[in-house]
Amino acid sequence: MxxxxxxxxxxxxxxxxxxxxxxxxxxxxxxLFAEGATIPRPGQVFAQLLRDGWELYGPNIITTGREAAKGWLLGNAVAMLLALVVVQSATIERFAMRIAVAAYFLPVVVLAPILAILFTGDWPMVVIAAMTVFFPTLVLLLVGLKTAEASSLEVVRCCGGRRLTELRKVRLPASVPSLFTALRLAAPGAVLGAVIGEYGGAEKGLGVLMINAQQSLEVERTWGVAIVLAGLVGVAYGATVLTQRLVAPWSMESRHV
Incomplete structure (x- = not known):
């Protein structure tokens, strides 16, 4: 116990x-790092944060947050749809998972400049954020769909239920804890993906702000951007946990992350 x-x-x-x-x-x-001045003291960083304020960080937080949210929705939606399809057939699953694994190991840092050429607006950042969250959600949701009890599936079959009925009545309810685990993990991943996408040539965002601070040798501001990014990740994760608590509180007892 x-x-x-x-x-x-x-x-x-x-x-x-x-x-x-x-x-x-x-x-x-x-x-330890007093001579090189590469690590500023916490007081220096927070003082710089206060000087910069919302005027500097606000528009960039909104931009990165919007990109991450779009990527989170897109990547999770595609992963969920694919999981619901491939769980129906082991043959389809083997084929789809090979493609998914190959896509997961693509170097997104290298893809960022290419996507910046192919797409306009915030789509390069959205696509990279979606790629970042797609594979973990796909794997965890598949695991959840397969945790359905064999006895429950057998009852549905004995009553004449088809695969769609199995999915709706048994597999989907069983997968809810795994699904929310995936969504929680995807929230920080989406923010990271959006920032990586901004490195490839965005006009605005926390990634752009960090690059500009690094190039200007503004050490305190660079660390300040990192703290703001950590805060944004925490908010995204917390929002997902709150959603789970409101929508499916019973699944909180089964969570592992």
Whole structure:
């Protein structure tokens, strides 16, 4: 029998972890990397964040967030549709998974400039964000669809139910915990994919802001952008967890991530 930490305990653990990271950062900046000035102190970074404010970060957060959201929706939608198709046939699954694995191992950093030539607007970033989330969602949803109990599937078959009935009545409900696990993992992946896409030649976004800060040797601002990105990832992940809590709270008991 396992016990789940209370919400207060989880909050305390998270706060303690944040404090440890902050202290380690201060020690590293003050004693280990003081000469090179490559790691600014936390106070310097947060002071720069306050100076830059929403005027600098706001439009870039909105741009990257919009790209990530579109990519998250597109990548997850395609992965879900493909999972629902391939779970019906082992032959189709083997063929589709080979293609999916090949697509997953494509170097997205190399693809970013190519997509910038092929597409206009924010589509290069959206496509890369979608590619980033597609494979994990496909795999986890397939795993969830296959966790359906054999006895339940047999009952449906004995009652004359077809594959579509099996899918709707048994496999889909069984896959909900795995689906939300995939969606939670996809949220940070979509943000990362959008930023990588911005490296390929976007006009605006947190990725562009970070590149400009690096090229201008603005160390504090570079670290500030990284913190903002981490915050955006946390918001995306938290929004997915909140959605699961509202839509399917029973599945929270089965979650592993």
């Amino acid at each position: 396992t016990t789940t930490p209370s919400r207060t305990a989880r909050w305390l653990y998270g706060s303690l972890g944040f404090l440890i990271v902050l202290v380690s950062w201060q020690v590293a900046a003050q004693f």
